Amino acid sequence: MTTELKFNIEGGDFDKAGIASSATKKVLKQLSIDPKVVKRMVVALYEGEVNIVAHTYRGEITVSVTDHRILAILKDEGPGIANIKRAMLEGFSTASPKVRQMGFGAGMGLPNMKKNADHLHVESTPGVGTIVTMTFDF
Amino acid sequence: MNEAVKNDFKQHVTKEEDEMKVSELVKELNLVVFSGGEGLNREITGGYVSDLLSDVMGNATEGDVWVTLQTHRNVVAIASLKELACVLLVSSLQPEQNTIDVSNEVGNPVLGTSMSTFEIAGLLYQKIKGVQ
Numbered sequence: 001m002t003t004e005l006k007f008n009i010e011g012g013d014f015d016k017a018g019i020a021s022s023a024t025k026k027v028l029k030q031l032s033i034d035p036k037v038v039k040r041m042v043v044a045l046y047e048g049e050v051n052i053v054a055h056t057y058r059g060e061i062t063v064s065v066t067d068h069r070i071l072a073i074l075k076d077e078g079p080g081i082a083n084i085k086r087a088m089l090e091g092f093s094t095a096s097p098k099v100r101q102m103g104f105g106a107g108m109g110l111p112n113m114k115k116n117a118d119h120l121h122v123e124s125t126p127g128v129g130t131i132v133t134m135t136f137d138f
Numbered sequence: 139m140n141e142a143v144k145n146d147f148k149q150h151v152t153k154e155e156d157e158m159k160v161s162e163l164v165k166e167l168n169l170v171v172f173s174g175g176e177g178l179n180r181e182i183t184g185g186y187v188s189d190l191l192s193d194v195m196g197n198a199t200e201g202d203v204w205v206t207l208q209t210h211r212n213v214v215a216i217a218s219l220k221e222l223a224c225v226l227l228v229s230s231l232q233p234e235q236n237t238i239d240v241s242n243e244v245g246n247p248v249l250g251t252s253m254s255t256f257e258i259a260g261l262l263y264q265k266i267k268g269v270q
Contacts, residue, residue: 042220112195
C-alpha cells in the first residue's frame, strides 16, 4: 500500500517553511512508522524544504511511503548547484546575508540530509534547478 | 505498610519529583510566557543553546529547552518538529507576531528572560541537571 504526499513550495516564503515537513510528520505518525525513522526523516526533509525556500524560485516535494521505505523527491526551479561536492561540505553556504541573519545558511543543510537519510542523491543543472532524492528504510 | 510497598511508593514519588515541567521553570526563573500557554505542562529533559537553525535541527533533543535570540516563526516550526519543550528568548527580546500566532496554534511555548544567554544557560543547566 502506498501513501503519497505532494507539496508546492514558494521560494523566499520563510513563513511557510516547514509546512511540508510538519504535514509529512503527522502522516507518518498516523501510519505508525518507527519513531526513530520519523525523527531522521523530519530533519532531512525540513533541511531540504528550507533549501528550496532559501535558494530557489519554487519547488515541489513528493513523499511516497510504501511497506518498508519512504521516498522523498525534492525538485526545484532555481539557480542549481554549481559544485555539488563543495555544497556537501559542512560550513559551506551560498545563502544571502538576510537568510543568514535568521539563523539559516550555516552550511549544514545538505550534511544534515546526508547524515539522516539512508540514501541521498543530488543532481543539478546550473541555471535550471536541482533534484534531491532521499530514501529512509524501516 | 510493609517495606516493599514503602519502597515502591518512595520510588514513585522520587520519579515524579524528577520530572520538570515548563510551568515550574517559568515560576522558578521568573520567565515571561509570550505564547503557547497550552504547552506549559510539557516535560523538560535537557537544554540546547544555539542561534543556528540547522545546528538545532541536527543536534537538539526532544524535551530540550531551546535558548536563542532568534525571534521569527521558524523557531516554533523547529521546536515543534523536534518536539522541544519550549523556546526561550534571551535579553528581553520579544517574539514576532506571527511567531506568537504559530506558537498558540501548535501549543509550544515561547518564553522570555531579561538575562543574557550566558546567565540563563548557567541557571538552566543547574536546574535541569540538578533535578536529574
